[in-house]
Amino acid sequence: MVIKEATCIEKGKVRYTAQFTNSAFGVQYREVDIELVEHKLGEWIDEIPATTEEFGTKGHYKCSVCGKYYDKDGQEIAELRIAKIGTHNIIINGESKFYADGENVTITAEDKEGKVFKGWKDASGNLVSTDKNFSFKVSGESNYTAIYENEPTVAPKPQEPKPQPQKPDIDSAQTGEDSLISGGMLAGLVCAGLVVIGAAAFVSVWFATKKKY
Numbered sequence: 001m002v003i004k005e006a007t008c009i010e011k012g013k014v015r016y017t018a019q020f021t022n023s024a025f026g027v028q029y030r031e032v033d034i035e036l037v038e039h040k041l042g043e044w045i046d047e048i049p050a051t052t053e054e055f056g057t058k059g060h061y062k063c064s065v066c067g068k069y070y071d072k073d074g075q076e077i078a079e080l081r082i083a084k085i086g087t088h089n090i091i092i093n094g095e096s097k098f099y100a101d102g103e104n105v106t107i108t109a110e111d112k113e114g115k116v117f118k119g120w121k122d123a124s125g126n127l128v129s130t131d132k133n134f135s136f137k138v139s140g141e142s143n144y145t146a147i148y149e150n151e152p153t154v155a156p157k158p159q160e161p162k163p164q165p166q167k168p169d170i171d172s173a174q175t176g177e178d179s180l181i182s183g184g185m186l187a188g189l190v191c192a193g194l195v196v197i198g199a200a201a202f203v204s205v206w207f208a209t210k211k212k213y
């Protein structure tokens with residue numbers, strides 16, 4: 001039974017009910033997630049070129065459920081606007097901004113609690129600067145993201161367990177020896193037991209015999 005239909009942004013839920021013919025077992029339920037479904041894309045909207053005065057609009061599909069925009073390859077479009085002629089779209093930490101061509105821009109990475117700034121990376125994942133303040137000249141569309149690593153904890157890291165030198169030959173030899181010993185001991189115990197039983201039998205026979213008289 002579907003409790004919640006999956007959409008493109010939220011998983012759904014289905015509940016399975018198991019009833020047993022044997023009344024000793026109660027009814028059992030199990031809830032399972034339904035994976036995300038594809039976006040409900042509307043009609044293709046053609047690109048509207050930018051002018052020096054107006055932003056353009058990239059050609060796109062719009063999902064009627066989540067409201068996001070997608071290109072012909074199904075890739076999400078972060079910024080639907082096309083920069084005015086003479087300007088460029090620069091996405092900094094996912095935030096879209098527009099700058100004039102040739103403008104010098106400095107972006108600053110903010111401090112994050114418990115994180116160590118590692119650098120700025122571009123859209124291809126290349127590290128472009130390890131300085132919190134990264135300056136560049138605007139010459140085209142760019143995408144910069146500040147990357148961080150978790151601060152190393154004060155407590156020393158637990159040591160990697162040292163690889164134990166393997167002595168499979170000695171180990172197996174020892175095991176063999178052990179089992180030999182325990183086998184011998186077991187035999188000894190069995191013998192001792194038989195002796196005890198024998199003695200007890202002798203005693204009871206002896207008592208039985210004695211009682212007769």
Ligand SMILES: [Zn+2]
Pocket residue numbers: 008009038039040063064065066067068
């Ligand atoms: Zn969607």
